[in-house]
Amino acid sequence: MLDSLRNASKGWLGAILILVLVGSFGFLFGIQDWMDFTPTPQIAAVGDEKISPETFQQEFSRYLRKMARDTKVELSTAEAKAKDLDRIALDEMVTRFATVEKAKALGLVATNSQIADMLKTNLPDGSGGVNRGAFQQLLQENQVSEPEFYELVRADMLRSQLYRTIAGGTTLPPGLEAALQKFRLQRLVAEYVLIDPARAGEIKDPDDAALKAYYDTHADKQYSTAEYRALTLVTVRIEDVASRVTVTEGEIKQAYDRAKNYFETPEKRRIDQIRFKTEAAARAAKAKIDAGLSFDDAAKAEGYKPEDIRLGEVSKNDTTIPAVAFELPVNKVSDPLKGAFGWVILRVLSITPGTVKTLDEARAAIRDQFVKERSKDLLVQLTIDFEDALGGGATIEEAARKLSLPLKKVPVIDARGNDTAGAPVEGLPGGEFLAQVFAAETGSDSEIGEASDGVRYVYRVDKVTPAARKPLAQVREEVLTNWRNEELAKRLGAIADDLVKKGSGGQTMASIASSLGVAPLRTDPMARYGKQGVFGEDTLSAAGDAKIGQFFTGSVADGKSRVVAKLVEVTYQDETPSDPQRMMYGANLRQVFTEDLIEQFGQAVRADVGVSIDETQFAKFHTGE
Incomplete structure (x- = not known):
């Protein structure tokens, strides 16, 4: 989770981190002309800040472009609104804004010098400064002023700091993972009988009037060109x-010299971190480590699991990581450090040296850009x-x-x-x-x-x-087939429902099977999801909801028959703690838990900061009035 929060897309000559920020996060509270005293409608408010319909329209357009890039599916504005994506976009927008306000209230900062350092790294002028031409081009392409750009990047940095704090050291509540793992390993066993199409009896074709009525009911959706x-x-x-387009070798060489820093891959390190509530606790733990206690045992003593202390792989230009982390040898533990959110000690697990691409290696990428x-x-x-x-x-x-x-x-x-x-x-x-x-x-x-x-x-x-x-005469066989299938489903459904009613009234599965002239069948242990043997997904879902001894019915995998079943046993599949599937599921649970925690935090922040949505203005936006 921390790695995903830290990583950002990068490109070159303008297609860098900043483009992602501008394209994804929108204008910070919609900067308006402060000289205009005419009251303007607002679609939402975050604290004292107002979001106008025009500002949200810009945000929604960017939201759809980003979604198209991520999903490879393009939707028109009308299609997106029909799916209520405008409501989702507005919800995400106000949560982001509220999070920035909360970060400021907590005293978090992202300075102009930090932003400038990022620009120097991504838009270098070759002499330690920022390439102003490339920077101005970036501003023009995204239609923002320099102050607006700084606020956009600053907002992203503040959110990142706050989310890193929330995500760091997150653990599942005791027993929750064990309970969910047990639920995953649960296996269901049922006795059942099949109600196949033959039991529906003879289905006579409808007369012409009934077939015409069925055709008229379904023609517009099913039988029309x-x-x-x-x-x-x-x-x-x-x-x-x-x-x-033509590009000269001289232009390629000049671009390489100007943006050489871009072709440098900074040194990366895998780092562990233990966070402490007080300086005294941090120094006491460091003293124990110096006396022979392992770093992992020190973390365990503070209540952390191994996965809780992993920061993952971080780059040397990551300003959120203390600089001392890039001075430590492998397996060396730092002295206690005062961070923005408390005292920490660090350990370096591995070091990946930085690299620099040569002109020959970078030529194709520069020319393509x-x-x-x-x-x-x-x-x-x-x-x-x-x-x-x-x-x-x-x-x-x-x-x-x-x-x-x-x-x-x-x-x-x-x-x-x-x-x-x-x-x-x-x-x-x-x-x-x-x-x-x-x-x-x-x-x-x-x-x-x-x-x-x-x-x-x-x-x-x-x-x-x-x-x-299409004329009925042209599609008569198709209409007749559809009518027969619907009639068959009705008859089989009625038979199955009647048998479930008998079973629920006390009749045994053996008795029900005997009335049908068959012997009851028994499933192998089935997982609670997907398709299992002859059971359709809806039948398996009904089995999962049933209690032992309870009857239920549902579809069969052949798509025509019905099944009447009775849950008779619940077992659990054996699995070792080191099983890869168990470990992967556990990792997914922790990630989902962290994401849910951040989402809940966002909702709490909204309540704390104060968020309101003008439903009348939103309805006008939604309908295009």
Whole structure:
């Protein structure tokens, strides 16, 4: 957990830690024009700070872009709101802001000099300072001022300090892990009989009127063709224009010299830490270690487990780790140190020396970054040129030909991006593109759009084929099959429910099986999750909820039969303490517990700082009013 809190994504020439911070955390409380005395609506308040709908709109847009990068799934704003992602984004936003306020109230600080040191490391000018040109480019790309940028980074540092404190030394309550491990190892044994389709008896086909009524009830969702559209499409991607970019060897060499620090991998160390409530306790423990007590035993004496004292691998440029940690030899224990949250002693477990990439090793990465940055500029220019061509009277086809841009004719596409066979149409923009296409008029050129992945596009809808019900005669066999399946499920369900009622009334499983002309079957010991033998997941869930001797029913893995079962035994699988699966499950439990603790801490901080959400303003945002 500490490692994941400490690590951050990095890139070069602007695509560094700061971009992640700006892209992920949004504007700190939405800096507004202090000269504007006109009352503005607020969607939320954190303490005395107000969050306007405009500020939240910026945050929500960044939230969706980040989600698209993380999940590889692009959603339009409307789709995201339909899934209530705007509520989740607002909740996360106010929790972050409240955490920053709490960190400040506790006296935590992130100084300008610390931020400047980070900039010197990531945007070096070759003489120990900050490359102002690269820094200004970074500010422009993210549309923030220098003071706003400093506040963004400062907020992230404060949150990191606070979360590290909460996560450090976290342990599960006594007995909880043992109870959860026991629950995982629980195995269920049941007696059962199968109610197969043959027991439903003859299912006569419905008459024409009944079949027509069933068809009418389900036609719009099951027996209709989609609306289809044909369109002309031009898309321009970064990779489409990259081949037009040139980079000289001199530019590569100059960039390497300016950003040489970036190609240095700092020394890393694996460090253990014991935290103490008082200086006296820390010095007493250090004296015992000097007298021969092991570091691990000293930690144990303070109530820590081995995993509680692990800081993991940390870098030499990590300002949250005392500098003395990078002066200690391996297995050497530090003297007591006063940190922001108490007294600690440290031990170094291993050292990984730092490295520096040569120009030859870095050349490809530098060139790729130049191409990437210049392709963005070229993409913007091509967009402007394309707009100018359309404004001058050119058709989409003519403008694409003039600028050597790829043009695509899409003969048929539905609202999900599929053709008539249900196969995805390749090469389409993401985001709101499909929603825009299916809201557009026929024959008109669209405005130039931009998807969340940076793709620019323009299109024209050439033809619309409306959605229509398939004639009953065309889909009669499909409708009849669906009707039969539903009728079969109803009959088998009724039989199973009646047998469960008899079992619950005192009839034995043997008696129930005998009434069916079969012998009762018995399962092997089953885990409480997944699919086990013939039992479907819903049946296994019912078994887990049942008491010994209780009857239950559910689906069977074949998807057609039903099962009537009785829980007869609960056993536990044997497992050694060193079993890899047990250890992995325990580690997952501790991580989840830590995450839950941090989430609860966030809720407590919100209550302490004071968070309010204007539901009326949020409803307007949600509906787009």
